[in-house]
Amino acid sequence: MFKLWATIKKDCRVLVRDGIGLSLMFIMPIVLVVVVTDIQNSTFQLINKNKMAILVCNRDTGESGKQLIDAINKIGLFKVYNLPNNQDVKTIADSMKDKDALLSVTIPGDFTQKVKAKAKSVSNKAMVSFGLQADSVQRYTGDVSPLSLYYNPVIQEQLRLSVKGGLQSALQIVESRETLRTLYFAINEKPLPAKLESEMLSNKAAINEIPVSKNGTLRAPNAAQHNVPAWTIFAMFFVIMSLGGSVVREKVSGSFVRLKTLPTNFAVGLLSKQITYVTVTVIQAVVIFTLGIWGFPLMGLPGLNIPLDVFGLLVVTIICGWCAVSYAICVGVFAESHQQSNGFGAISIVILAAIGGLMVPSFAMDTSLKTVANFSPMHWCLQAYYGLFLEGGKLTDVMQYLIPLVLITLVLQLITFLGLKRKNLI
């Protein structure tokens, strides 16, 4: 026990004197978690509160063009700026730059005409199907002329699709209104009353958004709930920058070799490293979670809600930390130099984070990538944390994720043992 204690003291001393390693393990992840949460929160605010600027160039002089602008305004997603109707593509692009708008819509000059023609055609078909006499207007077979949506390429596809969906919804309202009016007039030979029109077009059923949780609470997850656990895992695996380098230094300096000549089992050294650095990963998690709970609201970010099963959170954190530490030791044993350990360590962590679903959620991945994700320990860490943070689960609920994580850890330990044996270090 004295040997283990002396070794832990040695490892702690080496660690606290590694300023760069410490800053990589604590400061970098904290900066990362704040920045990513802030960005994601800003995106949320942009869509839900701040509204996106959109320029509208209405070349249509009819009623439908105006109705479409009105409908776009009512979506609630956009702040609409009207442009003169004679703008060409280059002028529109310049206007987007001037007005700091990422989007612009051009309504074609024949928009009203085409909408009316289509409405008449649909109305006639409906009259025929009712067994009534239709108008003798020539049947319209074409579609309404397309709107042109200009966008700044910095807009991600996901956001662009949301915008497109919103515009289609506005178009639907305009076309439906015109069809209703035409059909009503054809049947009743008088205009559709405004009140009825409003009821027919506006009375949509509301959609209630309800988060599904295991503990029955209805707390909606925010950007902090998603980001803090994910980047805490990333921080834990970043111990490789200090621990992997420390293992390489011990090998290169000959300390490992000297220890082998002493009457103590090398397992003591490995156990000490694991105890020391798992403690570091738990401290990392405590620091980042504390920042999420109390620091984020002070920075204007949504605060982190700690799961109800705090013991489960501690167990999950320790197992995630153990896996991260095992990975770092494994890389350190096989790396021939500090540069190799740091270079491979940093890149491999980013790859494991990407395939593990830290950057893009794994549910959005295709089938083959989902299979690959199972080999990333970070995937299981994330699933376990999400089970606690987002789904309100308990330790027993996330056990299904912890078992594969422990198996991966044991495989890493075995590889480390074989590596040390092969290099004659144990």
Added chain:
Amino acid sequence: MVANGELAVNIENLGFHYPSNDGVVFSGLNLKVRKGERFGLFGPNGAGKTTLLSLMTGLLSADSGTITLLGNDVRKKNNDVNKLIGFVPQDFSYYQELSPVENLEFFGAWSGLNKQQIKTRTDELLHILGLENVRNKQVDKFSGGMKRRVNLAIGVIHNPAILILDEPTVGVDVQTRHAIINYLMELNKNGTTLIYTSHQLSEAEGLCEEVALIDVGKIITQDSLTNLLKEHQQDSLEDLFLSLTGKEYRNDV
């Protein structure tokens, strides 16, 4: 040649080759070192000195033959064998981020000493090796000579019966060399067997009683230094070395 007395090291019929290399390093090598002796092992680069020391300390395993230290088979690699030896490698094989006291505390614990023994030996060694005033300073700020003294202190913290030294004075100033050699002589007076290898042959002349020359994995001669100089009609160990191993460059790749 060694004939009488208890043996500190007895190597019989040793065979060894590196798995990554086709060439045989040792084949049928024999070597005896008496207990309490100051023994010097010399040879050109690539002769097999460090490999032989690694086999003695159990860092490498022999393919065939036996190595016993004070009657204990090295291949068993048990704690009893490890307690007998102190190893001072050529590299600074300790933690540069730590102070001498912190290093000695850690290596002392791994050498099997308790807290009180470590404290007593640490105070003693830092005093003898002139490191008292820097006992709590980080080693990475030390000069080469101070680092060598820390390296030596770690190797002897547990008072080993056999001390194996691989170039313990390389790159140090005259004062440090003098201090290290004096301390080694002192240890030997108290019964420690010294097994020493170096390229500093003039230094070795003053330290070693018994000398073995090794080249291409073979012990080419072994006797007391006086007898060897007389037998080969040479004036110094360096002359003897050159006459037996030649003057060609040795490229150890």
